[in-house]
Structures are given as structure tokens and as C-alpha cells.
Amino acid sequence: MSDQVVCPGDRLVSAAEYSAGHGTHVRDGYVCASLVGVKQVTKTGGQKPLVEVIRRGSQPLVPKPGAAVTAKVTKVNPRLASAEILCIGTKPVDQPFNGIIRVQDVRATEVDKVEMYSSFRPGDIVRAEVLSLGDSRSYYLSTAKNELGVVYAKSVAGQPMVAISWQEMQCPQTKATEKRKVAKVTA
Template sequence: NMSPRKLCVPGEKLCSTEDCIPGTGTYLRHGYIFAALAGYVFRKNEGEELPVISVVKETEAQLLPDVGAIVTCKVEIYKIPSLTGAHISLGDVQSNYLLTTAENELGVVVAHSEAGVQMIPISWCEMQCPRTHGKEFRKVARVQPEFLQA
């Protein structure tokens, strides 16, 4: 459950460490978890016995994807940034996300070569730079027609 519970202010006592695990935007003191910044309080179960409680700035709260959401995002796992269609799952307690492109239709949508040129997909697993003709391995997304802008 990722829905925000309430707004909080820095220093506000959120709960006991018996009820939750501290996440981002929080700090521990004397067995209690406090808000480190102003924002929305989120509790999410990540498979541990206790939910993780975190505070997210108001401007970022609307940007948090749910676990299992399919997203389009910029990733820089390689030295070359790519836009990737990916599936979300939760990473560690600090609210990092893990992305997977395991489903057939998910993968790289836009990639740029080392020459800075937008690459062209030539198969499901390769993209080619139109300037240098160099090929790079990428799992190419099979973008559904309804998601393409006219």
C-alpha cells in the first residue's frame, strides 16, 4: 500500500520502531521514528514483518510509481542514457526501485550512440548509429501502437 497517510512537518513523531522500519526522509530517536522533512507520510510493506515508513516532499509525492507499474524512464546504467519501458519493483529500504525489462514488449525505446546520434533499432536486440553505423546491444522495446504519439 503506497497511498500517503498525511502531511507532516520536520521533527514530527510518526510512530514507534515497534510499528515501522524507518525509510527515506525519516530519522530515529529514542525508539521513535520522526519526519526529517515536510511532506507526505508513506507506509509500504516490502515483505518484511513491519512496513517501511518514509516521508516524501509534496512535489515528489505525485511522481512515485506503484510497484508493478510499467514506466517510461531515463536510465544511465550504461554510460549512454536510454529511455526504457520497464516494470517497477521495490529495491532496498531506502526506497530505490528495481527495473526489469523481462517482458517481451519492454525494453529500450530511445538510445543515443557515443556520437550523440539517436540510434535506429535493427532487431529486437540491436540498435545502430546512422552516422557511424556502429551497432550496440540493447533489448529493444516492442512499443504498442496505442502508446505512440501521432
């Protein structure tokens, strides 16, 4: 009975005899499939067996609230920074998603003193967290945690900059400093 392909709405087993797991729901006393996939039954010690529907093949990679993402800043204005999400966790996306870092989501403290131009510049690579799905065009992102913020930036001279504090980066060639919301490096 395992490896049976099922579709949403298909009745799988009696809810009185089995527990509903991932990819299923209970309706009219039956555990039913919630998605297309393969029915899988797992025996549990002393409890009802668990019925799940497991998808086969590759899943599209999309940002979810709470996910860590890597994004490239494309535009900055006084209220927000626009960015393209390039990676979700450590996996690159097939096509970039649009994200927005609003001024109130840059850092956790002294939110009223945040200046977007002192936090990000176009071309910066940032580590951020997905707050929500946002509006119809962009995900809302946050850099409010210490480990979130700019991880890579180029100086005016075109050199990769080095973080010298949580709010400054320095060009190794010209020794010029620029303000950024720098991500804390974790060892």
C-alpha cells in the same frame, strides 16, 4: 451529509446499514475513515449504500508495483543498471526516483546469459515495470517483457539510434550497430 470532511478514525455510519468503500474500514460495528477527505455516499441497486472517503487536491505521484515507468539509465555494472524514473505511465514525476534493473530482471529467458553492458548504456531511455519498492534507496525495475527495454539511445556519433532487432540498435549516420535490450514497438 455528503461533502463532510473527515479524518482517519472518524466514525461515519453503522456497518450494519452501509458498505465500506475506498478510504474506509470497519471497526467496532462502524464504518470509519482511513484517510483525510470528503465523505461520499453512493446508492447501489438493492444493496446497502456504499460509503467512501475521497481525497481532494493533487495526489503525489509515486511508483507502485506493476506500474509502467520511463527511466534514464545513469550507471551500468556487471550486476545491475541504475536509473532515474522520469515518468510514471505518461505523467512526468516532480522529482526523479531511483531505480535498479538487476541482471535477473533484464529478460524472461536465458537469464544466465544476460550481459548488462550489452543491454543498457548510461544515457539510454528505457521503458520498464516496477517490480517492488526494493531497498530503502531504489525501486526494483524489470524489462523482462517484450514491450519493455531501451526506447531511445544515442550512438557514439551523438545520433539517435534506430532499433533493427530486439537486441541491436544502429546509428543512421555511421551504420555502426550496438547491442541493447530493445523494447518491442507496439503499433
